[in-house]
Amino acid sequence: MPLPTSVKLFEMAPRDGLQNEPGGIVPTGTKIALIERLAKAGMTHIEAASFVSPKWVPQMGDAAEVMSGIKRQPGVVYSALTPNLKGLENALETGVDEVAVFGAASEAFSQKNINCSIAESLARFEPVLERAREVGIRVRGYVSCVLGCPYEGEIAPGKVAEVAKALYDMGCYEISLGDTIGVGTPMAARRMIEATRQQVPVEFLAAHFHDTYGMALANLYAVMEEGISVIDAATAGLGGCPYAKGASGNVATEDVLYLLEGLGIETGIDLQAVIDTGYWITGQLGRKPSSKVALAKGRASS
Template identity: 50%
Template sequence: MLKFPEKVTVKEVGPRDGLQNEQAVIATGDKITWINQLSLTGLKYIEITSFVNPKWIPALADAVEVAKGIERVPGITYTALVPNLRGLERALEANIDEAAVFMSASETHNLKNINKSIEDTYPVLQEVVQETINAGKSVRGYVSTVFGCPYEGPVSVEAVVRVADRLFEMGIGELSLGDTIGVANPRQVTEVLKVLLKRFPAEKLAMHFHDTRGTAMANVLASLDMGITVFDASLGGLGGCPYAPGASGNLATDDLLYMLEGMGIHTGIDRDKLIAAALFIQEKVGRQLPSHSLQTLGSCAG
């Protein structure tokens, strides 16, 4: 019998991970409206944007305006991706609650995503983590390609452990393990977590699955059974990694909520308000989003 927790934290990454790869240009005001809707759903954590150089991700060039324009709800952590000290300056100016730093477990993906080797990435992130902590903010880490790389294929768990060790040594509070191209399966998830949980407590780890091959929900179940209670998801299944070919489709927040609710696992999220927010952003991107929940409504925008 699988073991399931009584409650789970769902971290909404749609405004950043969802929109970063969209072809449609979403107006700044619409982003702000959407995040404000998300803030009323019961979510306690929303990743609102990225302070990466706008030339790399033009869709999020309005990061400061979005972060300053939203209505902050007490009790919610508003976080953003921060690549370097220049990005951190903008993020702190915009008064984010938390900075998320990111790198890959595979060398080639790291080079294409960050334009640096893994070894050369560490000192850059160390500066960001230290300055963020000095500013009184928390720091989250992302490690990509944990379960496979689009360029190198399988990634060893030893490579993941090396990166995780360094990020925790820097002072991050939580590490999100990314299945960047959606290749993981439940057995692999279990085997990787067996290794990592010998080194790090379960409450310090989160899972970030993509549903590229339809295995994200099964991988959530395997993670729950291993004691993981924090999951990243993107409303409607929006988005993917622009540097990982074929990686469209994050785990959909609305589908995840449906499964967890049905299993009696508490999330604190209001399903009706979440679906309303999903329909809003679906209309703005102008296409049917891939989540099963939205498809059952039979609505198609655009």
């Protein structure tokens, strides 16, 4: 299958990137500024917040303030993670454009992450999808641990396909397939997509790969060859997973953009502006970007 001519990037840094930030709560103003900088760089889809209990994810306790405080750019979709009906209702009050629900392809991970089985998690999402339909809000679905689980090890591609199909049948407009612990390799990623696209049309699938073993870009190239044209990434490679020991951040948006530009694939995003944003946010967090491209190119002189 030929590579896509254009790719939609879904920017994860404000939510997946910051939700497990260990160095104290990131100020609300910093989160808002990050989202606004990413929109100015050309991002059209930004996951901005997570409406979960602050007891479980303290870093996202100011989700309502963040969503309400953004100066929204026309043509940009600002989305939020809403794992249950209460989260959805809270998000709707802030004028959220789109929401997401989060499942897993691993029973053990589902229990550790959201304290229920896969089947129970899917049942919990049904009222969220129903309410979202009533108010005309699109819902994205996530499937975590699609290429491996810290508790179960290897995950069968058929299991990923099964969960993705359940989310698709429920009404999710897009299913993001996450290598949560970053253990995947190109052949495994290809097989997972081959199995999943037999259940869900490939144009409804997205790739969300972490870079723990340095394989994320190779895996993304492999799945683009299988028809994937939506990629989740986080500026500066921010992020990790509190339930997956050793899991490093998401693949860096800067590195994905450099790859796509080299392949002649359109994104409409300003790479240098993203690099500068990555240096800015990591400066706020007291460290350097983990993006290889950002470190090689450096920030623009000003």
